[in-house]
Amino acid sequence: MKWREHRGVIALLIAFVTLGVWYSVTTPLFETPDEREHFAFVQYLATGRGLPVQSEQPTHLAKQEGSQPPLYYALSAALTFWIDTSDFPALAWENPHYGYNVPGIVNDNKNLFIHTSAESFPYRNAVLAMRLARWLSVTLGALAVLFTYLLAREIFPARNFLALSAAAIVAFTPQFLFISGAVSNDSTITALSALSLWLIARVMTADRRPTTIEIALLGISCGLAAIAKVSGVGLFALVIFSLGLKMWNKHKEPNWIRVSTFYFCLFTFAFSLVAGWWYIRNLMLYGELTGTEMMSRIFFERQAVLSFDQFLAQLNEVWETFWVGFGWGNIRAQPAVYQMISVFVLVSFVGLLKFLIFYFRFSIGQLSRKDQSQIANRKSQILIPLAWLVLIFAALVRWMIVTQAPHGRLMFPALPAIAVLLVFGLTQWQIANSKWRMARVLSLVHLTFVIFLFALASLAPLMILRPAYAYPQTLSESDGAQIPNRVDIAYDDKIKLLGYVVSSRTAYPGGATELTLYWQAPALMDEDYSIGIRVLDTNQRVIGKRDTYPGHGMLPTRLWRAGQIIRDVYWLPINADAPEFSIAQIQIVVYDRISKRDLVARDPRGEIITPFIGQIEIASR
Secondary structure (H helix, E strand, C coil): CCHHHHHHHHHHHHHHHHHHHHHHHHCCCCCCCCHHHHHHHHHHHHCCCCCCCCCCCCCCCCHHHHHCCCHHHHHHHHHHCCCCCCCHHHHCEECCCCCCCCCCCCCCCCCCEECCHHHCCCCCHHHHHHHHHHHHHHHHHHHHHHHHHHHHHHHCCCCHHHHHHHHHHHHCCHHHHHHHCCCCCHHHHHHHHHHHHHHHHHHHHCCCCCCHHHHHHHHHHHHHHHCCCHHHHHHHHHHHHHHHHHHHCCCCCCCHHHHHHHHHHHHHHHHHHHHHHHHHHHHHHHCCCCCHHHHHHHHCECCCCCCHHHHHHHHHHHHHHHHCCECCCCECCCHHHHHHHHHHHHHHHHHHHHHHHHHHHHHCCCCCHHHHHHHHHHHHHHHHHHHHHHHHHHHHHHHHHHECCCCHHHHHHHHHHHHHHHHHHHHCCCCHHHHHHHHHHHHHHHHHHHHHHHHHHHHHHHHHHHHHCCCCEEECHHHHCCCCCCCCEEECCCEEEEEEEECCCEECCCCEEEEEEEEECCCCCCCCEEEEEEEECCCCCEEEEEEECCCCCCCCHHHCCCCCEEEEEEEEECCCCCCCCEEEEEEEEEEECCCCEECCEECCCCCECCCEEEEEEECCC
């Protein structure tokens, strides 16, 4: 095939790499799932210490990720071994107030870590190594796009537009771009899954017998997937099933048993040669092949049985974070985004269901010869990604039962299969009497969804990611003179509260209000002080509270400049049992989180006060 036929996928790859690098530089370091632990594994290898040996109390920073198969980490270590990363532990400065479930897309303690100018360009030491490891992930993500395109071309050989649509779904899935811009093995397993599915499809759809080289390459590809992530082991079972189906269809040919045995042995040998050593090592060290039992004990082994309601709730988490669940899954898109994606997926699913019914009728001989010929030419092709999706989903369900794991990225090994199935499902809506018109409609639907994903993926770094980690607004001295509701409360001469604004003087039990505080640092501080906001009823009972570092958790006081004035906005929840028709007071304390000591508050005259700044009315529900 001439390269001109592939201009579309070349453009897709350029777009993916551009967006992937943009995501990687927009997302602060360590703000992707387990990135600190993933990079610790890389550093462990890069510094010549070999593979981590796991225990329930690991002595290395990789923690549970030290149980992962080593392919991505070995590649990253080979790329970064020459860099001095001794400053890595100091970079991982945790935010102790992380975890507030603030509604909407609000940058309020979304950051698990504190970020400083050390992460800025030009990159040095551990920051440089992490950036290179992230860009390796982007490159591997681009391979996932390419192999998805080749897989789809194998299934839709005469319809290049459908192959491009499938590749574009992978390329412009925002969460895949986000994870591909992280130090993570997820883009590696996605790429190798796509490669293996493509090679399986080539073996299954060829009219001739597979060659020895094809079977050996298939074994190598699946073996690489198995040492990229444990979910890659499922490809071994998929290949055995596919080869069995392939050879059974040729059971009338001479020597088919001998040929089948040779294929199975060759594939198993190639697979074992690449991946077998890792699983034998696990068996010798931990008494089980995959090492996942040790991983779950280190991370979080579920103590109580997962109820059905919890399972459904976690499936919804998987669904949303598969498309957009940035950060540690706590940064989401607007609900309308998931609804629009759901419509497209539902239409495609119904089309796929229509095909499966058609295939079932074929299996029991209820179709005409013409229809049987049509289904026979397609069944083995589309059943490959479908079977892989079922395998990965079953593995995810099992992992969710074992531990707390409602993460959409765990479905990424099946992302190439999902993209092909989404495209294939739409093709099943053609109407016999209007094929040409329906084909145009289907092309428009494909194009609309791809454009929607591209727009979402392009805007997400600006509209979702960057605001989630934005620093608070710094005011000039002239702006500081205009601050409303001046209180000028000094806390041990360390920090001063200049004024405040309450968004609404009325709040409701179970609701929330928004509070804006204006702070100033008279001088540099050598401690990280926390802000404590308390809402007290008439009996001095706390009916609402927030604790945070300033700047939505992004700006600890040690990072403030002398004289700096910041405008800080807080989401302030009110307890559901707050007394109705009452007046509550807002108290602002500044305290040392380690010693639990409150700084002494003084008014402008220097007298010690209890730092109340205003009142709100608790109204009836």
